[in-house]
Amino acid sequence: MTTTATQLKHDVRDLALATQGRQRIEWAGREMPVLRQIQERFAQTKPLAGVRLTACCHVTTETAHLAIALKNGGADALLIASNPLSTQDDVAASLVADYGVPVFAMKGEDNATYLRHVQTALDHRPNIIIDDGSDVVATLVKERQHQLSDIIGTTEETTTGIVRLKAMFNDGVLSFPAMNVNDADTKHFFDNRYGTGQSTLDGIIRATNVLLAGKTVVVAGYGWCGKGVALRARGMGANVIVTEINPVRAIEAVMDGFRVMPMAEAAPLGNLFVTVTGNKHVIRKEHFEVMKDGAMVCNSGHFDIEIDLKALKQMATEVKQVRDFTEQYCLSSGKSVIVLGEGRLVNLAAAEGHPSAVMDMSFANQALACEYLVTQRGSLTPGLHSVPEEVDQEIARLKLKALGLTVDSLTPEQEIYINSWTVGTE
Incomplete structure (x- = not known):
């Protein structure tokens, strides 16, 4: 000080x-x-x-x-x-x-x-x-x-x-x-959906410089932040899988055109995993064990607990930094898992x-x-x-x-109509 x-x-x-x-x-x-x-x-x-x-x-x-x-x-x-x-x-x-x-x-x-x-x-x-x-x-x-x-x-x-x-x-x-x-x-309509959607992918790309087109991206959580990440990832050509615990949000993700499945089923399929749930250990030991070699995991939820990094460290024979904000965890199986931004908010850890x-x-x-x-x-x-x-x-x-934009306003007749219960079909 x-x-x-x-x-x-x-x-x-x-x-x-x-x-x-x-x-x-x-x-x-x-x-x-x-x-x-x-x-x-x-x-x-x-x-x-x-x-x-x-x-x-x-x-x-x-x-x-x-x-x-x-x-x-x-x-x-x-x-x-x-x-x-x-x-x-x-x-x-x-x-x-x-x-x-x-x-x-x-x-x-x-x-x-x-x-x-x-x-x-x-x-x-x-x-x-x-x-x-x-x-x-x-x-x-x-x-x-x-x-x-x-x-x-x-x-x-x-x-x-x-x-x-x-x-x-x-x-x-x-x-x-x-x-x-x-x-x-x-x-939440704008910050969570459009802000998190764009800035999360910005952080991922700055940290890795990978091409997202053709990759399978697993988004954990389909709240407003998850919606934004899934939308932007699809827009860049990724195949998006959503994992959820809320059945209403899961149906919404299906209706929006995404595949929905439990993390246990998504773990062997994903090239990139993004957690946006606000909960603890969404990705954990049993998921790391079945991931593809070189699978990348990152978090865009507030705290660094959505990915169980303690378990991953215990599984690793070596941890090395391969790029700024990019660490490779080498596992005894011969495969590796890549962690971005130390599991913290990737959009702020690796971007702006x-x-x-x-x-x-x-x-x-x-x-x-x-x-x-x-x-x-x-x-x-x-x-x-x-x-x-x-x-x-x-x-x-x-x-x-x-933005230089204007919107319509109600006419007096419309004001009366929407505030009345006596006016119906004419």
């Missing part, structure tokens, strides 16, 4: 990277018109004035614009990384040096450093926590009970984090409101994450959810709350406006 000339505490790789980071932040801003409009309004109205805010996010060029919006809104904001491999070091440096945001994040930080940064985030004594996976909230609940009275609320934008928050609430330990940003339409255009809407939701928590302080009950529909609609309208 060091102190800059501006007296900002931080823990970043190298402040000399700030110039490059600022250029990349400015470039990303070209594709983020919705958040830019929120930044401008926040600068005038200061809805977060006096609020201490901790954000645990992937430290990318897009996240930088969220941090700027929060600071413009008057928040005393601090940023840590939500994943050890997702930080862009030049962006972290620029946020400290150019934008005055305390950042504690380095690409490749070990678990001890990550956990120390979580404690730093809580040392900030936040009133609002923006979380990505709910590690900060979980640590607060388990270890910092005396700080619960400081909390106005939290916002969460990952499926994994929402699952954890629901479990906390069911166990009676979530004593404050949590905004479910993940399920906002302008988040989601395109700015989709993160524009996701982070607009985050910023407005924070504002909502402040304006509704004292009136929201503990537990999960949806982003208000009017906020979702406003973000969509702003995005359409930025």
Whole structure:
């Protein structure tokens, strides 16, 4: 931990990277018109004035614009990384040096450093926590009970984090409101499907430079992220197999034209495996044992537990790095399994994450959810709350406006019709 000339505490790789980071932040801003409009309004109205805010996010060029919006809104904001491999070091440096945001994040930080940064985030004594996976909230609940009275609320934008928050609430330990940003339409329809779909394949291709056309790609999970990955893989000529535990999603995948089968049946067939379930050990020992020689496995779910790497390491006679973010596990059978991005989010470990255009809407939701928590302080009950529909609609309208598009509006006659039960067949 060091102190800059501006007296900002931080823990970043190298402040000399700030110039490059600022250029990349400015470039990303070209594709983020919705958040830019929120930044401008926040600068005038200061809805977060006096609020201490901790954000645990992937430290990318897009996240930088969220941090700027929060600071413009008057928040005393601090940023840590939500994943050890997702930080862009030049962006972290620029946020400290150019934008005055305390950042504690380095690409490749070990678990001890990550956990120390979580404690730093809580040392900030936040009133609002923006979380990505709910590690900060979980640590607060388990270890910092005396700080619960400081909390106005939290916002969460990952499926994994929402699952954890629901479990906390069911166990009676979530004593404050949590905004479910993940399920906002302008988040999951676009970020999860189009963002994850494109950026996951981008990470895979950057790490391996393989041709996907003609390959058999196994996608574990057919939620919005899985839909996006399957769609993009098929678009690049891959033969896609989907594995699922949810029968409704399995039928949907079949109707969308994909083969559906259990992982045990897919394991001998796949050339590339992508997990996007949010669950633990989706690919494990019995699957590695029957995979083709050279099969590649990667994860695009939040935590690095979807692939049972501990079991794979025990099976391996040798592990060697063959490319950046690409490790070959040589097995006693003579076959090998290739792991991308250490089993962490491959789109951030080996690439740059989601395109700015989709993160524009996701982070607009985050910023407005924070504002909502402040304006509704004292009136929201503990537990999960949806982003208000009017906020979702406003973000969509702003995005359409930025794209130069307009939509139809109801005529007075149509308004009467859809709100009436007396008018039917004429």
